[in-house]
Amino acid sequence: MNWQSTLEILQDNLGKALADTFFMVSIATVVGVVFGTLLAIALFLTQHHLFSPNAAVNNVVGFIVNAIRSMPFLILLVVLIPLIQLIIGDPYTPLGGAIALSIAAIPFFARIAENSFTEVDSGLIEAAIATGAPTRQILCDAIFPQALPSFIRGIVLTIISLLGYSAMVGTIGAGGIGDMAIQFGYNRYETGVLIAIVVLLVVLVQAIQWIGDLIARAVTH
Template sequence: MLDLLLPELNKTIIMVFFSTVFSVILGFILAIISITTAPNGLKPNRVVYKILDTIINILRGFPFLILMVAIMPITKLLVGKSIGTTAAIVPLTIAAAPFVARVIESALKEVDPGVIEAAKSFGASNTQIIFKVMLKEAVPAITSGLTLTVISIIGYSAMAGTVGAGGLGDLAVRYGYQRYQTDIMIVTVVILIIIVQALQTLGNYLYKKLA
């Protein structure tokens, strides 16, 4: 069983790690643009904000399996293939990035306006306000939100496994469902639960440390 589990666990870790990194980078950029161009932002721009807000909402509402199939041409263009562990990173990133953007945007919106006004009165630039004031204040909330994001990506990766991406989800379907090997499905589910619980515990710990 270990010979089956370890390679697929490794694939899941690869998918989740790189998807998380790329989605956080992309989501961070989207969040900064959104919070800056919002009606009450540092540099309001109604057109940019509305377009970005609409795109984020559409992507967030897209069912992951449909999204994965719909962007297969883009995936193939970027990584040279449309199925497999590496290919799955593309739809996983696109699916998670809007969620990350909303998490960071919401955290930044919760920053006390008085702190921002105080920074402005001291002559801080917009860039300094975002990176040295707003992000610093929002770190605990962002950490908590990113924990949920990673857990969501783990769930997405399990779904990706059912359509050729490999990983624990693929193993559970191929052996646990199609071949009726219930023991493998149970072990796979237990491993996923342990991973999720460990991540949630780590996220809670970091939140308390940073709060």
């Protein structure tokens, strides 16, 4: 193992690889949390007996969420290539990877957020309904604050999962640390590069988890 060669590769490529990974994961996290939360609200309201149960809507939305979640990300990525190509022209870019990650993140986070909402005490919801508050106010003032710690931990879990998924995006050459690991660590047999990337991923995951736990504890009622 040539450490000098490893250092040169890391110096020349690691910065851009990290920037591409940050770009993909950031966009996918925002999109996943926003649209996943909306889906979670729809699932929660249409199955909770205190609101507006609607089995048909709940089953349709739940089926779509489960169908996407059931596909391994690598297979989903390959399936999405024609769609991404139609949208942006070249799917083999960090933006193409971000679109694929976003589509995977939405149903993933939807189920996490739904579970966070269902953990809220029904007695609290009944009390809020008894005051005559509208559904929007109950969601914002009663359910969200109580679900917030679990919600934040769900965001952390989503970010960590997307970080792992972003490495798979490298298999199609869309950039990021996964692409770097395959191009240099695997194809060129630079074991040092692979070791460095694995260590970096471990450090990143630990840091994200630590920060997320701190925030979750801070907002716990």
